[in-house]
Amino acid sequence: MGPLIPNGIITGNWDFVVAILLGIAFGFILEASGFSSSRNITGVFYGYNFVVLRVFFTAVIVAMVGILYFDYFGWLDLTKIFILPTYLTPMIVGGVIMGVGFILGGFCPGTSFAAIAIGKLDALFFTIGLYLGIYLFSISFPLFANFYDSGNMGNVTFTDVTGISASWFAFAFTAIALAAFWGTAVIEKRIRKNITEYKF
Amino acid sequence: MNRNYIYLTLLMLILAIGTLMINKTKEPNQIEPKQLLFELIQPTRYVSTDQVAKMIIQNDPSLELIDVRNIKEFEAFSLPKAINVPLDSLISKNSLLNFGIQGTKVVFVSNDDIASDQAWILTKRLGYKSTYVMKGGLNLWMETIINPKQPEETESAAAFATYAFRQGAQLYFTGAKTEDSGAPKAKVEVQRKKKSGGASGGC
Numbered sequence: 042m043g044p045l046i047p048n049g050i051i052t053g054n055w056d057f058v059v060a061i062l063l064g065i066a067f068g069f070i071l072e073a074s075g076f077s078s079s080r081n082i083t084g085v086f087y088g089y090n091f092v093v094l095r096v097f098f099t100a101v102i103v104a105m106v107g108i109l110y111f112d113y114f115g116w117l118d119l120t121k122i123f124i125l126p127t128y129l130t131p132m133i134v135g136g137v138i139m140g141v142g143f144i145l146g147g148f149c150p151g152t153s154f155a156a157i158a159i160g161k162l163d164a165l166f167f168t169i170g171l172y173l174g175i176y177l178f179s180i181s182f183p184l185f186a187n188f189y190d191s192g193n194m195g196n197v198t199f200t201d202v203t204g205i206s207a208s209w210f211a212f213a214f215t216a217i218a219l220a221a222f223w224g225t226a227v228i229e230k231r232i233r234k235n236i237t238e239y240k241f
Numbered sequence: 242m243n244r245n246y247i248y249l250t251l252l253m254l255i256l257a258i259g260t261l262m263i264n265k266t267k268e269p270n271q272i273e274p275k276q277l278l279f280e281l282i283q284p285t286r287y288v289s290t291d292q293v294a295k296m297i298i299q300n301d302p303s304l305e306l307i308d309v310r311n312i313k314e315f316e317a318f319s320l321p322k323a324i325n326v327p328l329d330s331l332i333s334k335n336s337l338l339n340f341g342i343q344g345t346k347v348v349f350v351s352n353d354d355i356a357s358d359q360a361w362i363l364t365k366r367l368g369y370k371s372t373y374v375m376k377g378g379l380n381l382w383m384e385t386i387i388n389p390k391q392p393e394e395t396e397s398a399a400a401f402a403t404y405a406f407r408q409g410a411q412l413y414f415t416g417a418k419t420e421d422s423g424a425p426k427a428k429v430e431v432q433r434k435k436k437s438g439g440a441s442g443g444c
């Protein structure tokens with residue numbers, strides 16, 4: 042059956058409708074998980090709050106295992122879904138920059154908008170910086186255009202690169218994620234004893 | 242610790258283990274049998290040797306001749322601009338990129354039309370559109386285009402018109418040209434289908 046648009050079940054004109062619905066759901070989940078608070082988010086780097094890790098790992102493992110089942114039941118054709126092309130080195134560098142910005146600013150792009158929605162001033166300044174960054178990036182893009190496009194590995198998946206089958210990877214990742222949930226719960230408990238609890 | 246967390250952890254673990262049990266013998270997506278049977282009995286899935294000859298002479302860019310014979314036979318004789326995709330390697334990822342290109346008509350060619358019919362059915366089952374079979378194959382090609390027979394005097398004017406065309410085509414394909422138009426032959430480059438990209442996004 043799926044993906045709906047490539048299979049012609051709904052036309053491409055629904056793109057934006059689907060995007061808006063998904064955006065609403067995404068924002069809602071971010072806010073409901075407490076991601077509109079930068080203390081919650083950066084807590085993962087200081088070891089007192091692992092909600093980011095838990096929420097994102099939950100999303101990843103549910104989606105990962107769910108997609109495999111959807112493919113098995115014939116609801117979603119995995120060969121037709123879009124896979125983001127991999128640019129290895131630029132992605133690592135980008136990830137590091139994003140991580141630094143994450144700790145410094147206390148938000149990632151998505152969560153900053155969720156925080157603005159509930160009226161947080163720090164998020165407002167964060168997004169002003171975000172747009173400035175986008176602007177600076179755009180005008181200085183020619184300087185690092187070569188690096189930006191370097192090392193294109195194409196639309197590859199982990200399975201394509203390593204040969205490890207998707208279900209084994211999903212299983213291993215799920216096991217690691219579940220272990221991380223319980224492990225971080227222990228860490229959190231210990232650290233929170235010696236820390237002033239914030240009301241978020 | 243909340244008991245629900247334990248249940249959820251176990252549930253997730255069981256689901257993840259379940260993915261290992263999933264049987265992954267992938268069957269290619271196929272069209273409905275009804276649809277296949279319907280298309281199978283359409284006479285329009287055949288093109289005549291005359292039509293193919295005409296398209297080659299006119300340098301029709303939409304024509305994509307796929308020769309499904311083996312390489313040896315292909316090298317011994319083939320139609321101009323034909324692409325060799327042997328029947329036994331038809332269903333490979335690389336070969337399949339030749340099909341389903343927007344605006345092209347794939348015409349399967351073999352010695353008769355049995356192998357090309359098989360190729361037609363295989364690709365049709367995989368859902369590729371605008372594929373055709375050259376009726377009679379290269380044998381009929383030899384009979385009609387390379388050695389056309391003069392029609393009887395009692396036959397229709399259409400038969401004579403066809404004959405006249407075939408005579409011209411014969412000259413074109415056997416190289417016995419009476420006059421050289423001087424126009425350079427257009428080279429047809431096969432455009433392989435690009436993988437469609439979707440929207441990109443992130444966090």
